[in-house]
Amino acid sequence: MQELSARTRQLAFASMRRFADLVADEPDAIILTIGQPHFPTPAHIAEAAKRAIDEGFTSYTPNRGIRPLREAASAYYERFTGHRYDPDREVLVTVGTTHAIDIAMRALLAPGDEVIIPAPAYPGYEGAVRLAGGHPVFVDTRSTGFLLTPDALRQAITPRTKLLILASPANPTGTVYSEDELSALARVCVERDLYVLSDEIYAELQFDGSPASISRMPGMRDRTLVIHGLSKSHSMTGWRIGFAFAPAPIAAEMAKAAQFSVSCPSSISQMAALEALTCGHEDSRPMREAYRANRDLAVEALHRMGVPVVEPAGAFYVFPELPKALGMTSDAFCEALAREAHVALVSGTCFTHCGEGYVRISLACPPEALQEALGRIERFVERRRQG
Template sequence: MSLSLNPKALKGGLPGIRQFANQLINYPDAINLTIGQPDFPTPESIKQAGICSIEQNLTTYSHNAGVIELREAAVAFFKEKYDCHYNAVDEIIVTNGASQAIDSVFRTIFEEGDEIILPAPIYSGYEPIIQFCGAKVVYLDTTDTNFQPSAERLEKLITPKTKAVLFNFPSNPTGATISHEQMDELAKVLANQDVYIISDEIYSENTFEGEHRSFGAYPELKDKLFLIHGLSKSHSMTGWRIGFLMTSAKLLAEVVKIHAYNAICAALPSQYAAIEALTNCKDIPSEMNKQYIDRRDYVYDRLIAMGIEVQKPTGAFYIFPSIKKFGLSSQEFAIRLMKEGGVGAIPGSVFTPYGEGYLRITYAYAPSKLKEGLDRLEAFIQTL
């Protein structure tokens, strides 16, 4: 007797970023600029809050939606920073990172045959889960609009099959942000459409120019908006796995069911650490951003000096230079850069077909590492 597996699982694989990054184990001397993870340690007071919760035996389950103190701290934070108004009792849940929030939302709303619009290029972790839910991705090309989604193009893509539109700004992989004027146009279109809006704003605290505006600041969108956030990037807490999902009480009641069966709750020590992050460490992201901006400017200037076409990022900690001039596919370029140049970076094709011809470089690394990596990149392109 031969046991079978879910064919959708068999078709899938590790996220494209990880598939490529994992190859670097075979090149131990390569400079790794692949993974989007802050290189700063978690701030000391946040670590101590987690340690204190363990010492006080706060290591049990919490409410499925998270401890009320954290939910209150989170809604207060998002109200103060981004003018988002949610009720701590029934309009927010704490998840195991933003990734689990995304998965829970997808599995709550999608039915077989549904369509979702993604501005592209975009983070590679969304599409496999969408497909696992039986839905189909429709791309909104942003490569000729400075990586900002056009409201006019979006409206033309919406059909009776469209169940949702997803945004991820500041953007992974491009580092682009949406101007306030462009967001107003997008909100105007979406307010008149019968579609859900999923806004992954995990990098909002890593906004370098202007102020981040959240889709949660538009009251007319609240009844169909899923606002996703977390502390991984903002407070250098990737391993603590704390995310947030905010939406209307009616929608949240359904998502909590999926979340409860999937994870029960987020780890309690991490939740208490998160309270400290959102109350007494609100200035930490801006301190980190000072260094990110210095690193961004250095990487951008070096790439321009090499004659590489690139848009200056205004958020997150990624830069997305064009490598089209070299006549190689992004996979070929990245593999040769790794093997011959000793630098790990992610091929743009990982981020949908619209990322072909680009390379994602992460600058969340020490300046000395960035210098060595760019020195090697410069030497490599001189061989092409």
């Protein structure tokens, strides 16, 4: 038999569920591993999907998505991107943000091109870069509060560097870049002729202030691909709707990649998304407030335990240095916590080698469950420190 593709063989499954599987049979298990809101999709959005089915809106759509949705997306996200992207030439509806990342990589990268990724990082970036033949270059941000600095960016650039991937708010750390920080990074990108993929999927879940987009900085509109999606803001992970906003020549290449990979996103989900973007402007507010309250609970408990943590400013994760505080590896910590306290977390190593020493706790859960989990973690930490 001939060999299978080296591009897929080099990838490993992201093992986010590993420690959830360990507690699956425990009746008192608390699973804080999932990157998914614990709220249902708002009812008015689900109703729009039902209407789409009843009215027979069940056929293929244009590759780039239905025009009313592209128009609505351009208008809705203008408050974040600062630009009115042309719905015909610069906007794509994608099968979740995951697909937007994938087709962006296919459109931009030649084999061997380097992509700079501040780490710890969401694992989806590495997979998409490698599938497109690119080479991820992880820049360790642990000593700078999980933020990429202009100096660290400059040092990572080589003649093969083509793209920087930036997320704000970020998964797994919840960190957010300020206008000034983005502006300093933008200057390097312009000076060194880099493209930027700006993953803004958590923009609506930024706790304070208005989210800043690097696409707004001078010289950046033509070199930035902004991606958004409804999975997190509207609790629509299973509907698979994302958006890409890109300069027309890049969007055209991405549309070709979309045509040959998925044809189009689900017609029914697109009608649901149209409802979300036209009538669901306030949907994310109660979710954001719930995550903020959970963030406060978690940070307070971690401070009580004397565990170093960078306070998340958005998204729904907290990424403390719990294993390192106990002199354990992330995997060993997660395994012991799952077995002894029946609490499942994600090991920091799921987010590149720069996550060693950390764990990700999801804040997308009822506060009672979080309180109980934090209490068990605190007792676990005490036992380990005493023993």
